[in-house]
Amino acid sequence: MNTVNHDSYFRLALSENHHNMLHKHLFPGVGLEAAAILLCSQSSASRYLVKDILLVDYSECRTRTNDFISWPGTYIENAIDAAETNNLSIVLVHSHPGGTLVFSDMDDDSDREVLPALFEANESLDTLHGSAIMTPDGAIRARFYNRRLDIIPVNAVHCAGDNLIQWKMTEFDSLQPHPMAFSAQMGKDLKSFTACIVGVSGTGSIIVE
Structure with missing residues (x-):
C-alpha cells in the first residue's frame, strides 16, 4: 500500500454524542479490543x-x-447495505487498549483483506473508504483509501460538542499537543475550523440579540 500526498487537507468530523457512544463501546473496561463501523457523508471535497x-x-x-x-463479515455486509442508498463512505474503527495511536502491521494486513470488498460493492469511482483507531484517552486517528488501496492520511479528526476538540498527527507520527491560547499554533489550528452563526431571534435578526 502506498501513501498518497494530497494538497487537500483531509478531515473527519463527528459529534460529541457519536464520540461518547464510540468510546463507551470500544472501551468497556476489560482491556480487550472492540470494533465499530462509521458511516460517513462527504460534506466537501x-x-x-x-x-x-x-x-x-x-x-x-x-x-x-x-x-x-476478529469479527463477523455480516457487519461489513450490513454497513454496505446502509451506505448504498446515500453513497456513504465506510470507516472501520477499532480500539487500541494499550494506548498506541499508530496503525500496526496487523491493521495494515486487515485493511488489505477487507477494503477491496467495500470497493467492489460500490460503483462510484470516487468514493473513499477507510479505517481508524481510538485510544483510551478518546483520541482518534484515521486514514482513507482509494480503489488502488493507496493510503490517504486524514490530517485531523474533529469532535464538536460543548468544546471543539481536534486530534492531529505531527510529521513525527505523534499526536500534536493542544496549542497554548492565543499562540501562533492556535491561529494555525483555527484555520481548519469553520464557524457559523445560527439565528434564534424572534425578530428576524440573523444573530442573537
Missing part, C-alpha cells in the same frame, strides 16, 4: 462527517485480545 455508527457486538467476535480482534 476533503471533509467527511460521521452520520451513523454500527457497533460490533462483543459476543459475536471470534477473537478478542488486547491487540487483536
Whole structure:
C-alpha cells in the first residue's frame, strides 16, 4: 500500500454524542479490543462527517485480545447495505487498549483483506473508504483509501460538542499537543475550523440579540 500526498487537507468530523457512544463501546473496561463501523457523508471535497455508527457486538467476535480482534463479515455486509442508498463512505474503527495511536502491521494486513470488498460493492469511482483507531484517552486517528488501496492520511479528526476538540498527527507520527491560547499554533489550528452563526431571534435578526 502506498501513501498518497494530497494538497487537500483531509478531515473527519463527528459529534460529541457519536464520540461518547464510540468510546463507551470500544472501551468497556476489560482491556480487550472492540470494533465499530462509521458511516460517513462527504460534506466537501476533503471533509467527511460521521452520520451513523454500527457497533460490533462483543459476543459475536471470534477473537478478542488486547491487540487483536476478529469479527463477523455480516457487519461489513450490513454497513454496505446502509451506505448504498446515500453513497456513504465506510470507516472501520477499532480500539487500541494499550494506548498506541499508530496503525500496526496487523491493521495494515486487515485493511488489505477487507477494503477491496467495500470497493467492489460500490460503483462510484470516487468514493473513499477507510479505517481508524481510538485510544483510551478518546483520541482518534484515521486514514482513507482509494480503489488502488493507496493510503490517504486524514490530517485531523474533529469532535464538536460543548468544546471543539481536534486530534492531529505531527510529521513525527505523534499526536500534536493542544496549542497554548492565543499562540501562533492556535491561529494555525483555527484555520481548519469553520464557524457559523445560527439565528434564534424572534425578530428576524440573523444573530442573537
